[in-house]
Amino acid sequence: MKKIDSVERIKQLRELVEYHRQKYHRDDAPEISDETYDSLMRELEVLEKVKLKNTKEFTPIEKVGGKILDKFTKVRHETSQWSYDNVFSKEELIIWDTRVENILKKEGFEIKRSYICELKIDGLKIILTYKNGELIQGATRGDGEVGEDITENVRMIESIPKKLPFPIDCIVVGEAWMAKDDFDLLNKERTSNGEPVFANTRNAAAGSLRQLDTSVTGKRKIKTFIYAIDELVSNNKKIVKPKTQKETLDLLEKLSFSVNKESRHFNSLEEINDFYDLQSNKKNSYQYGVDGLVIKINDFSQCDVLGYTAKAPRFGIAFKFPAEEVTTIVEDIVVQVGRTGALTPVAHLVPVRVAGSLVSRATLHNEEEIERLGLMIGDTVIIKKAGDVIPEVVRVILELRPKNSKKFLPPIHCPICGSLTEKKSIGKGSIGVALYCVNKKCFAQEVERLIHFASKKGMNIVGMGDSIVEQFAENGLVGSFPDFYELTEGDILGLPLFAELKSKNIIESIEKSKKVTLHRFLYALGILHVGEETAYLLAEHFKVFDKVKNASYEELVLIDGIGEVVADSVQNYFKDSENREMLERLLVHIKIEKIQPKKGGSVLKGKTFVLTGTLPNISRDEVKKIIKELGGSVSSSVSKNTDYILLGENPGTKYDEGQKLGIKMIDEEEFLKLFKL
DNA sequence: AGGCCTCGAGTTCA
């Protein structure tokens, strides 16, 4: 891929950012997620700084917010409404803190400082003005200088006091948000009324506040957290101007505002980092969205010294949680060969941080998926992580497509062995979507089969991971399964990076792997359509390997769960003379153990479980084993046959499906207790 | 023949 001209990209990005800025701030109808928007903004900021500095093209983005719609009247804010700069890592936080310390030192100020950490609520900023204790105005932030008058809407919000307990003048600032439960209900209602649903709680909150009919606002159950006092005039001795952020929060509470209870007062960055970790685990348990922490210097006299940059206050910073959706560029689409010969296109990306890890590749499944996405090489795309683990291309940002973008052409030849590719026919006349390399001797396929054979769920040769198998294969040490068992320490020692101890360990693991259960052995062979489950079925039915090997088609299809396709596949595998020879050579080394009769468990008889998320103490495979031993079964997808969903941390879409179907959810603790394990 | 339920296969990063 040719490098994209950065000046050209800056121009495109500017236009795009401006477009979405208006969509978001003016129209309340964003088309992209905030994270995506942030990500575009950050890229633009960096590019401008690097490429255009000292040129007349340099017009840094400073304006934030949008133009004002006619239907709401404008209000000019008494004090500018800033927003804090963002940091995304502990290192960046230290840089911010060091700058704070340096400025304080330079100005001859006390450098000892403490911090207030507040949750950064995902809502919309509101500014409330009180005169003599009476609410006289509510406004949105707008561009920071001029916002919209939403006084009548704000009066409909329960958590906002219309009259303060003290007759003072003040301007306070906070966040308006909608609870996740209320959001779900609202969207459900809108669906049944045929209205478009809101994309997220913040849009819903924003939409609800900008209603010309304020009774609608009242019905929408908007909630608030207030966190700042911009101005305060008081004749009352009980109400004095706060000198710190902590006093501010206390005072706000005293004035009957709704104040978030999670805020903490800390003296060190270490404490802040712990709090960050704690909250990043807890964030999904709140009814409001949290996108990070806001860290503020507690002492206002220090804040005054620190002042403002052109863009943001120096005395505070937003420490954001890792973005879950970001943009990046598809540098190339590369075709990978699987163990069965299946060819899978994978997008190679400019590395980006998503949900805490650096992502450089994402599977595209097949051509049809690429078609659906309308993806071309060189495109800018939005990436997210499915179930917080596997990177996924969500969609293409067409506006950023470079002129030299290339279409992905499905390979005519296998990228590894060069033989022709084809699609498989399935059933009568119809053709499957996946493309295959039909050469069984294809080196890539052979390596993948060997990896599968040695894997944990197969022969479980400990220490024989993907890259080691690859290395062995490339050096001609292994080409077929029996080769593993004919390796000597001397063979391995010849390879680079293999010291004596390491070689010895590998030989030992190979030795240990010789004892296997029948189902694991069958699985390891990698027979087409025989996965873990089917291997188990075969093992249970036939008990000994020879009977599986010699089973007739008729016998196979009679087994519950095995149909024509699988029976065919099994038959063909054992009919193949090369396979038979290989097996003969292999079985000399292998000792197939009898499966122990099930430990008379029947507690879970007939119960079907589905697992989602990470369990705190037990591994997924262990749980599966336990459930099976007790007579239950584990399925990979939720259906109405599912009895229980075993819920771990960061559950995926199965959680939502389960909720829809009203399936009982239990966590690890409940599971163990329930079945007295 | 159609629809639901499951399984198999491929995938990512630390």
Added chain:
DNA sequence: CTCGAGGCCT
């Protein structure tokens, strides 16, 4: 986790 497709029930 997601997708496609095999198996089985209606």
